Amino acid sequence: MDIESLRGFLAIVETGSFTRAANQIFRTQSAISMQIKKLEEELNLLLFERQKRPLTLSPAGKKLVSHAKRLVEAHDETLKTFRLSDKTRAVKLGCPDDYADTLLPRFLSHLRKYHPQLTFEVICASTPRLRKLIDAGDLDASIITRPANSDEGWILRHDKGVWVIGKESTVIDERPLPLALFNPECKFHSSAVEGLAKLGIDIEVMTISTSATLLKSLVRDGKAISVIAESSVGNELKILNQPTLPALPAIDIALIAGTSQHPSFSVSNLQKVSDTFRESIIG
Numbered sequence: 001m002d003i004e005s006l007r008g009f010l011a012i013v014e015t016g017s018f019t020r021a022a023n024q025i026f027r028t029q030s031a032i033s034m035q036i037k038k039l040e041e042e043l044n045l046l047l048f049e050r051q052k053r054p055l056t057l058s059p060a061g062k063k064l065v066s067h068a069k070r071l072v073e074a075h076d077e078t079l080k081t082f083r084l085s086d087k088t089r090a091v092k093l094g095c096p097d098d099y100a101d102t103l104l105p106r107f108l109s110h111l112r113k114y115h116p117q118l119t120f121e122v123i124c125a126s127t128p129r130l131r132k133l134i135d136a137g138d139l140d141a142s143i144i145t146r147p148a149n150s151d152e153g154w155i156l157r158h159d160k161g162v163w164v165i166g167k168e169s170t171v172i173d174e175r176p177l178p179l180a181l182f183n184p185e186c187k188f189h190s191s192a193v194e195g196l197a198k199l200g201i202d203i204e205v206m207t208i209s210t211s212a213t214l215l216k217s218l219v220r221d222g223k224a225i226s227v228i229a230e231s232s233v234g235n236e237l238k239i240l241n242q243p244t245l246p247a248l249p250a251i252d253i254a255l256i257a258g259t260s261q262h263p264s265f266s267v268s269n270l271q272k273v274s275d276t277f278r279e280s281i282i283g
Helices: 003-015 018-024 029-043 059-086 103-114 127-135 187-198 212-220 267-282
Strands: 091-095 120-124 141-147 154-166 177-181 203-208 226-229 237-240 250-257
Touching (some): 003 029, 018 029, 029 059, 103 267, 127 141, 154 187, 177 187, 177 226, 187 203
Antiparallel strands (some): 141 250, 154 237, 154 250
């Protein structure tokens, strides 16, 4: 039985709400819902009487509470016993590739002020992939891109999508308009493709990738235009401020905690680091 699903179940019992439970354990509401579905499928029983308000435990759910508490407590105590002896192990930190050469170096430098003795092992991947690694317990913490109206994690920076082009490029005048985009799971991808279609602009998606380095190289070399976070633009590209291009969504860059924290990297510590980093950017 999955420990994190049990942890999510107990958070719902404690808060009385899927939404509040998600905020308490730093997960999305959809992730919490999937955890409960997984438990119910494994037990072949319903844990909540969803038609009732407020949210009510089923008889099976009431029975599971005490068992879940014992299992989670035993799991956490076991991890604590073994991990406290390994405070110097590398902190596994996730980060979307698009922030690897802009925000990430500044954030790592900020982390080192608080933890000069620690090594940080950084894994760059898309936000959906990083969420999976977090849920699997393979990361201690991760920077993610979240919708601007989300409460997930601790915000590091408000940002927005921008259209970018090479500084000497004239590719904007080509039709079909060549695009180099992040994978379809990226909000910028759908906003760009759907927005251009509504405007009647013929496009050719020449490249789809999770690599910001590749996309920026194609744009820099005049092969395509792209959509990236404004904070990721750098010095080699320029922002297209043309009214003929569709508007792009606002986003937040946030830090989320892993399911089992590094001994020297507690939730309260992560929150403090996030708050002070955000203040340093604003300042």
